[in-house]
Amino acid sequence: METVCQGPSSWARSVFVETPPGIGPGVAVDPAATCQQTIDHIAQLLASSRSLLFVTGAGISADSGLPTYRGKGLPYNIDCTEDGLCVERALSGDLFEDHPELTWKYLSRMERMCRDVRCNRAHEVIAEMERHFERVWTLTQNVDGLHRAAGARNVIDIHGDLHNLRCTRCRHRETVSDYSRLAIPPECPRCAGSLRPDIVLFGEPLALEKLMMMLVELDNGFDMVFSIGTSSVFPYVVEPIQMAMMQGRPTVEINPSLSEVSDMVDFRLPMRAVPALEAIWQAYRRIVPMSL
Numbered sequence: 272m273e274t275v276c277q278g279p280s281s282w283a284r285s286v287f288v289e290t291p292p293g294i295g296p297g298v299a300v301d302p303a304a305t306c307q308q309t310i311d312h313i314a315q316l317l318a319s320s321r322s323l324l325f326v327t328g329a330g331i332s333a334d335s336g337l338p339t340y341r342g343k344g345l346p347y348n349i350d351c352t353e354d355g356l357c358v359e360r361a362l363s364g365d366l367f368e369d370h371p372e373l374t375w376k377y378l379s380r381m382e383r384m385c386r387d388v389r390c391n392r393a394h395e396v397i398a399e400m401e402r403h404f405e406r407v408w409t410l411t412q413n414v415d416g417l418h419r420a421a422g423a424r425n426v427i428d429i430h431g432d433l434h435n436l437r438c439t440r441c442r443h444r445e446t447v448s449d450y451s452r453l454a455i456p457p458e459c460p461r462c463a464g465s466l467r468p469d470i471v472l473f474g475e476p477l478a479l480e481k482l483m484m485m486l487v488e489l490d491n492g493f494d495m496v497f498s499i500g501t502s503s504v505f506p507y508v509v510e511p512i513q514m515a516m517m518q519g520r521p522t523v524e525i526n527p528s529l530s531e532v533s534d535m536v537d538f539r540l541p542m543r544a545v546p547a548l549e550a551i552w553q554a555y556r557r558i559v560p561m562s563l
């Protein structure tokens with residue numbers, strides 16, 4: 272529908288009576304200035320919003336230094352070639368069932384990449400927005416736990432969290448800060464069954480309780496929906512954008528690369544998560560001053 276760093280789409284233009292000066296057919300546009308206009312429009316819409324949804328993917332953690340998998344928003348860039356495996360096979364439920372030690376080898380590499388990584392300003396801004404607005408939820412595909420580390424509470428980690436382990440045989444669960452003290456592959460301390468991270472491996476279904484939580488919150492609706500750093504290849508991360516569109520709610524994409532939702536959103540910022548969210552938050556705070 273809209274192009275890069277576009278202003279508001281047709282419905283939103285009716286909200287903003289004044290057309291930004293210098294914007295029009297055949298007029299040369301400074302990309303940075305256009306982005307600032309888009310950011311200011313997003314901030315104005317935020318000022319009349321009470322509920323926000325952030326749909327996040329690997330791109331938001333890329334700003335913390337975690338490499339994305341070929342930019343496709345899949346888990347982190349793990350080299351599995353020494354065993355002749357692609358990442359989708361190495362981290363699959365099928366392989367875990369037959370060879371848990373192989374899957375654990377790569378899970379522990381993935382955890383090692385996350386271990387010294389800290390949440391960044393984009394995670395923090397979302398957590399600050401959660402404290403400021405009436406209702407804010409984050410639906411993340413990331414398994415690194417960085418949204419919660421930044422202080423966000425309303426997080427649906429739809430693919431799970433690497434730090435939460437569960438037994439495949441009994442009901443034992445535990446949370447670890449990292450895997451440094453785990454024998455790989457780890458055993459359940461209660462029944463000696465195989466422990467596994469409570470994440471969705473490739474080929475496995477989503478956890479029903481998280482899916483239900485997501486559906487309940489989507490049913491409640493959001494005044495604005497943001498898609499940040501995700502290529503949006505999964506239908507359950509596209510659906511919130513589609514639902515917002517159908518409800519006439521503004522949608523924003525923050526992503527340096529084009530994604531499956533780029534043609535759907537009302538506002539597209541081809542920026543990394545940290546500068547974009549910081550700029551939006553600053554623009555909002557110029558409209559709605561507050562002490563944080």
Ligand SMILES: [Zn+2]
Nearest residue numbers: 438441459462
């Ligand atoms: Zn057990």
